[in-house]
Amino acid sequence: MSTPSFDYLDRLEAEAIHILREVAGQFERPALLFSGGKDSIVLTRLAEKAFRPGRFPFPLVHVDTGHNFPEVLAYRDALAEQLGEKLIVRSVEDTIRRQRLREPVGKYPSRNPLQTYTLLETIEEFEFDACIGGARRDEEKARAKERIFSVRDEFGQWDPKRQRPELWNIYNGRIQKGENVRVFPISNWTELDVWRYIQRENIALPDIYFGHERTCVVLPSGQLLGLTEHIRLEKDDEIVTRQVRFRTVGDSTCTAAVESDAATVEDIIQDLLLAKVSERGATRLDDNISEAGMEDRKRNGYF
């Protein structure tokens, strides 16, 4: 009997499918949190591999900040349609109105912190007991300590000191009423792994991941922020038109673009191999605020 050899992408894929099926087997009302970003797009491909020819045992859920890139929203709708799966959209706008929250102010008002409110509302509304997300441990130091099945209390809080030990590939999703579990099937993937998988599987992505011309504001840090109506311009702001792409896709007011001519996934992989700046560092405005930024937000129920 020949011994087949599996490369690391095969192993990562098998692990992720196994995790998705554990979610299906262990929970009554799971959901897949879909952002339109490459990581959640990869999750939908993995879900196809896990559950076809059946339907997904969960809906896709999108928390729309109202500051999303239009290209991403169009992609989201087209993908849900093509998959034939249910898509639930809940908006931060509504949460702000319902909970009478204050709109973030400032020059680049980010609704990222408010996403948590909408997420928790949505979890309550649908009584989701498990939410699958595309977070990866290589993204940030606080994420490096996150379990694959991460138990949260009813406020969505993560307590790093009270995490369950996670042994072998046995995932314990047993929870008490009011608790829910965040599940991260691609925890062990790096940014490069995700791109190599996208290449191998020939997965289509929103155009903004590839080099395109865009009018941007130059930030004091030198980072480029795509110009949208949500940014309050001042007269000494430097506006430029550059060939850029996005490495990560979040709120348009807190996701910077990087200069790039990359037209294909292979170009992006080559870019990455040469890149010397991490994904979050290159593109996230909000994590730079404090060294413990991510840790604080995770503790407060952020994904």
Next chain:
Amino acid sequence: MDLLRFITCGSVDDGKSTLIGRLLYDSESVSLDVLAALEKRQASGGVVDLALLTDGLRAEREQGITIDVAYKYFTTPRRKFIITDAPGHVQYTRNMVTGASNADLAIVLVDARQGVIEQTRRHTLIAALLGIRHFVLAVNKMDLVNFDETVFDQIAADYAALTDHFQLPTATAIPLSALNGDNVVSRSKHLPWYTGPSLLEHLESVPGAVETAAAPRFQVQYVIRPQTPELPDYRGYAGQVLSGQYRRGDRVRVLPSGSETTIEAIEVNQQEVEAASAPQAVVIRLRDDVDVSRGDSIVPASDEPTLTRELEATLCWMSEQPLWPGRKLLLQHHSALVKAAIPTILHKVNVHTFGRAAADSAQLNDIVRVRLKTAVPVAVDNYHQNRATGSFILVDELSGDTLAAGLIGAANANYFTAPEPSPVAFSI
């Protein structure tokens, strides 16, 4: 390119975090902004403290310790690596067991000035207990002993005595200095007497995981039933091949029911395939209409696991609430979740000597041998023969907390008389 998962174990000041930082740094896996953030935190300039790359949480930075298992990644042209960084404090056996459960290799770190200490023994024995077959003895801080060959030789000999005594796999001893990068990624001119590989060279050449050597095992995670007009009667059993290989046409038995049938088809990503091997995620369809649900095993009729309601197992107790005999709880064996009870604690295992001691309870971080009873039969193998089907966790029925890691094995079995490389034999 394949994948190697390894765990690093060492005591608090052995320089474990620095070693991981060095591996990431020298393999160019650390980006400039991450380094910049570190430099910003440096009190007064100087060299970047690579240990800070792994100390993630605020409490850890404040106390200068590592609280929890952290995962780090790096890739070389030859391999992708997943590092499990388990803290070294005495009270964290729990984390060490957790980290070792998924590792193919253990790096046991010692300080060249201190040599093999009590914690070195404990880390080695726990890693061996969890079935790790490849060990590296990393003798760190060689710069602080003037790169003295005799110091290294003595430590390597002391460690060999330890592994011989317990009949553990032979370790590869490597002298290095994580702080300065000697012999971590590239070989060092400060160690002219050392002719072996650098740590990274060794990690790149060690054989990876081989799940195909063990008997075929598969557990159903989820039943796919589309019930559409096109597929009205389709029933696919979705799961991961846990070990070995399955082929279309294999005679199989479904456990615990015992029904015998034949594999009609194996599907990977909706494509029918002739055969599938661990660790592939597949869908199996059976020829006959037998009753199969989540947690059931589909195994070769000619090579079955043990179907039993009574187990003997080694537990690593991970809860602050102690275990007393008579305790009822849940046993999770992969996707099978069954009620269980522990009528008897046989003895406690000393993690420094692996000697036995009488015990009437198990406290946090204790390793104990117990008898378990399950409400319905479970299909299991001995841990030393099959890591996937010989392992389970115990779960508190009310809180849902994970209470213990369990390794299945009959009493007095030679725990690590493995069917494949590096047999290890000691009984606990």
